[in-house]
Amino acid sequence: MLTKLSIKNFALIDALQVDFDKGLTIITGETGAGKSILLGGLALILGKRADLSSLKDKELKCVIEAEFSIKKYQLTKFFTENDLDYDDDTIIRREILPSGKSRAFVNDVPVRLDVLNALGDQLIDIHSQHQTLQLTDNQFQFQVIDILANVSEEVQSYQSILKSYHSTQKELKKIQxxxxxxxxxxxxxxxxxxxxxxxxxxxxxxxxxxxxxxxxxxxxxxxxxxxxxxxxxxxxxxxxxxxxxxxxxxxxxxxxxxxxxxxxxxxxxxxxxxxxxxxxxxxxxxxxxxxxxxxxxxxxxxxxxxxxxxxxxxxxxxxxxxxxxxxxxxxxxxxxxIDTLIQTKEKELQAQQKQLQQLAKTIHDKRAAGIPTLVQQLESMLATLGMPNAQFDINVQLSKEFYANGMDDLQFLFSANKGGNFNELKKAASGGELSRVMLCIKAILSKYMQLQTIMFDEIDTGVSGEVANKMANIMQQMSKTMQVFSITHLPQIAAKGKQHFKVYKQDINEVTSTQLKELNQEERIQEIAQMLSGATISDSALANAKELLQS
Incomplete structure (x- = not known):
């Protein structure tokens, strides 16, 4: 989980330092206040390329530092393979120099951006409507099904044998x-x-x-x-x-x-x-x-x-x-x-092929058995989020090909309307619908595995009323087993947070800077009331805000 974040000389931020807690953390603020700047800083920590436009003062370097508690993430092997010093409390630092050069460090060890990016993928999942396209990726769909079907061991065994199989194929071709x-x-x-x-x-x-x-x-x-x-x-x-x-x-x-x-x-x-x-x-x-x-x-x-x-x-x-x-x-x-050697290799290849087919059949059967559970949970959860007619048609078919994760061809079809035709997700669902589907999938996965920190960036756009309450409940439930951030405009979601930060702009000496402040209980009431009624806060909005915070 992300425990600390420090940003200096980045975009509209002079200096910012904040501690985060586990559970659900809310970030609110008016449009243009700088929430995107906060995400931009985190993106640099996760390996995004930087340029001089990131510097607030072009004469000074920009430094962004984040501390993560990674004990539960089982990343020791990753650190060893990339010659990094492992620490349960790992610090990632990015520096952008006035010259335009950029440096990255993990526990003070210099790292390449590709390594930082690979590590970042395992620490934070920044999710917005733009990231919902991941849902349409076949590999991601398989990952979701495999987690629910509990076939990770079988897939790992299959992949190990597949590696040997490909190696034997190369050896046989070389001998031939x-x-x-x-x-x-x-x-x-x-x-x-x-x-x-x-x-x-x-x-x-x-x-x-x-x-x-x-x-x-x-x-x-x-x-x-x-x-x-x-x-x-x-x-x-x-x-x-x-x-x-x-x-x-x-x-x-x-x-x-x-x-x-x-x-x-x-x-x-x-x-x-x-x-x-x-x-x-x-x-x-x-x-x-x-x-x-x-x-x-x-x-x-x-x-x-x-x-x-x-x-x-x-x-x-x-x-x-x-x-x-x-x-x-x-x-x-x-x-x-050489003919004897070729025959030996061919027999070895046939034995590996038989092992792969047997494992692939086991994987297929477990996937097929797990799909109804996924469909039932998805459709039930989406119904509470204002999509009562959402339906999934998910099935796997054994093929003759050896793929990286088995021998299955996957169809992940969706229909948002009663009586509608099933189609691929990217064709059948709108951006808002995809966001809700992704939220449901992440919520389901959090029951079965330890997910990394997730940050929902205004995925609640276009949602209101009871649906917003249900969405807030899902995020709150997820936060019991993982760290969840939500950048939101909805008071129903804001009220569910364990921590609440407000992003705002401040003019000092005719220079605008972005600030981030943790709100106390009274400040939260004021912020949520403002989200309910606008700039002029009414008594009813205050009462409603208090009620939301107590619910």
Missing amino acids: EEKIDLEKEYDYNMFLLKELEEAKLEGLVLDDLEAQYERLNNAEDIKTNLSSSEQILSDEQVGVLNLLSELQAASGKLAGIAPEFKNLAERIKSSYIELDDIYNEIINLQEEVTFDPELFAEVSEKLQKIFDLQKKHQVLTIEELLSIQHELSEKASVSEN
Whole structure:
């Protein structure tokens, strides 16, 4: 509920601060006194766009601030989703700067206007004859029926499954499109995959293959050089080992003559041992080195194949070729199994479709069962508001389409006159009649759910007498469970208020400003008497005003 409102430098208002109570609050005032200015200020709080014309003093900023008690509105999720600080007593502030820029805050956190507008929709419902077009909106009509039919849980479940259903539809369409693309590429991908698989790349090391190729390609040169090396080491006349053996013998004699030659002898002996070991290794290598034409051809072919594949796929390593092979293998697997995947998705879609149809049938049945109650309450309430012949023809028909709230097509038809033809509300009802229908609907809904604050802006235009009394009673009854504002010209409605404010203009230093004042009991008597008799208040008007306030 709206608990506080502060307006500074807005239109004809210099500064205004007021506290509101729960229940029915009445706002009265002469035509042109500024009631629309008050609504304009509230509209800015609710997210309406602003401009410089809103400023009373163009050199100062305009500030409008409202405090709401929102504990009963279950808005914690909304605040979390929009990164706002939640507080049971939430403050919304709009500022319009002289530059023309506008800022909005919720609990001192800056917000965009679309967020403010979405929040405002859940806090205040400003209702005038112009807003009655909402009645003709199919979505609103469904909301009314669903509240009375108590199908909110079923509709939420339906919407959750419908979301999954649409997601599955998209997935199936994507897979079907992939199948078409895969079928186009399948043969070529399989050719590339087979080519890579035949290369048997797993476990291959390119450096090892290249080294093996060089050994095989140069086998004769290797063998010749090894043989020459063996000859140099082992020749009986000039072989290095024979000469080194003689050197070793000589150094051994020297070591026996004097100790200083011992180290030299040891070094010569080590060199002989190392060269002898080299000689033996050369002998072994000579036995291992052979030229194998078949193996050489095989290695040459494998290397060429790898180089060709690297060039074709524009990569530099065997690892990259193996990665491509893996991708092609996965594509082939997907292509071969895609029909199975499509069948699985189709079964999933059919199961979700069956769930939706079952839930939609439950929703339909509950709606159909709740409609007579709505019709009865509407027609009964409208009869008390001077529309005794008002009749509704409301029915739902199951369709084959999955809509956002079920599978129902809704007809919400109305006839204002006895024997008249039923037609759509916007065609069959006048503006005043639509206002009374909306009042009745809001009154009925208030019995079934916690509605936000509602402000009726002169919806009683064209109403008088006993009908005005009945309208006042309906608003008063609604105010027992919610906060209700009524901007009215009717004394019968004004007298029912728990609080009563008067909007009026005041000239100060030849400057006109709009004021809002809460009336005490005596002031209320005077105001209602004036509403009854005009500027000149008669004794009978005063007596009538007192009677109205006591009723």
